[in-house]
Amino acid sequence: MVNDMTKEELKMLANKLMFEMDDKEYETLLSEFDITLKQMELIGKIKDIDKVSPMTYPFDLELSDSCLREDISNNEISFDDMKINVKDYEDNKVKLPKVVE
């Protein structure tokens, strides 16, 4: 994988992530991509890398169905607690910005 990344591509990624960056920040990011992709190119060449499965946790956590609790409500938050973080509310309802156009 050669780094032919452009500022436009990075801009697209940033916008997908719902933020903007300035030109200088994109320059730094381009050079970081250069390093990251070069390093990852080497990793692709490590012996036996194609023979192992990706590791998602440090060791086998022996997760089983028994880890799932019964589907019973056990964590209620009172409105008085919740409103600490709420910008605007009325009676016991939170006012949110309109999220459906």
Next chain:
Amino acid sequence: MTDKLIDEIRDKMAKNEVTSDMLFDEAVSLGNKYQSDYNSFVTILEKKEEEEGNSKLSGIPYVLKDNISTKGILTTASSNILKDYIPLYDATVYEKLKKAGAVLVGKTVLDELAMGGTGTTGHTGIVRNPWDKNRMAGGSSSGSVSSVALGIVPFAIGSDTGDSIRKPASYCGVVGYKPTYGRVSRYGLFAFTSSLDHVGVIARSVRDVSYVMDVIKGHDEKDMTSLPDEDIKYEDYLENSVKGKKLFYINEALNIKTDNDNLKEIIKNFENTIDKCRELGMEVEKVDFGMDLLEAIYPVYNVISCAEATSNNSNLTGIPFGSRVEGKNVNDIMMKTRTEGFSELIKRRFVIGSYVLQKENQEKLFLNASRARRLIVDRMNELFKKYDGLIMPATEDIAPLFDKASDKLSDEYLILGNHLVLANFGGFPSITIPSGFVKDMPVGVNITGRAKEDYLVLNIANKLEGTLGYKGQVKNNE
């Protein structure tokens, strides 16, 4: 008194020479006094919480990193996007400490969202090193480490995803411990990289770390990655003989040519530390780890941590979470909230994370990084069949001057600057203890052991600490 070890404080309390109210007042007063110079805190509590429970930690003041949920107490993760966030629930680690009677003094500054290793990216300013104000404390558990090093509290809670407890502990001359993955519940810790995040302890002795671990460890049904309970107390293992225990160090990391005088001194310090291990009856051997795997350590960490961080922080939009910036519609609100809320470093990491997760890149980048992680961990586990632990200098240099270090990715690669993350990859218990000074700045040695053998790592570290002579070290800047 807050600059003393826990047993010394308990002794004074037993003789009624000091009370927990006095300790809290002292910690608060020291915290306030040092705040303008060192900036350890986001919040210093004004009022002592009601004391509960009875344990070795009863009445002992401590601090929590500000990415750990505390109901009703501001918890910012040192990010502008959470600058007003007050959690609705307690993290399990906080709840356990409360039930044990420990007394919370404040919430400490970290690198924004725990992503960084300098202590310079928190939204309330930089954290300075207690041993030299012109140098970094390191990060991301910057304020937790500096408040222990300054003698404000005898212990602190931090989090460690790459080296965020153990590296700053080395820079500031205190003990930093990252337990086995899953040993301490992460319920209430703001997730950064779920497959690498750990809650851990900073203190001024291995014994004090063990006292705290014996309180905070244990299974938690609220954390699916939490390990089953073990029926032991680490404290009981501290004084076991370590005769015949086998340690290894990574030859490629130390067998290097360098012009850096500090590194030369650090290697000398390490050789001296190894001599002490041998005096204790341990065997220490050098091992060739494999250069291809060693060189993969940082890129693997970079790719995995950025990818998981992007996903974990996607809820910070200003709608369900995050300090909302008003806009003309929902997209505009999210865009403005995230643009203003995250600093440049965080955004860069998120973009890298998003890129490696894109469908067309996932195989070569994210999945290959996860495969390399397995090969590295397999190599460690292979060595752990023969050896009880890995011993290494904790860092490649003393705490950097503020104008010398950067969070930008660099081509320069030193294994000694990155090896601590090995313990996060495999969930291995890992501890840094002070081992001396280079240019009047503290340096440390790191010991990493087999997963789920926390007791043995603490045992070896405690015995070694006893011969090194830095137990209880504090930088008292009175």
